[in-house]
Amino acid sequence: MVIRLDYGELEISLKALKKLAYIATVQTYGPVNISSDSFFGKLFGEKEEERIKVEELDTGKVLVDLYIELEYGVKVSEVAKNIIENVTHVLKTIGGCEDIEVNVHVTGIR
Structure with a gap:
């Protein structure tokens, strides 16, 4: 993602945006675990940050999916509304x- 300044x-990488989304999610009350959306992710134990998907669309829109x-x-x-706002x-x-x-x-309740 490129931001034009004076x-x-x-340029901000998607990895940096993913880390920001992770921090904002963890700081919100309610989430216990950021879980994987795939069977193999659960089986092989992905890191929590890898369970957040961040992509930039052609229109410049940033799309974030949290599991x-x-x-x-x-x-x-x-809780979902608070996470989205944060x-x-x-x-x-x-x-x-x-x-x-x-x-x-x-993906679940604990």
């Missing part, structure tokens, strides 16, 4: 992204 251009497990007893819709806020303020779509996939 004095030049700044998480939630704490038992929390309101799923409220990730969007962090990617806009720190990452410099303008157009962001965040999808939260709840």
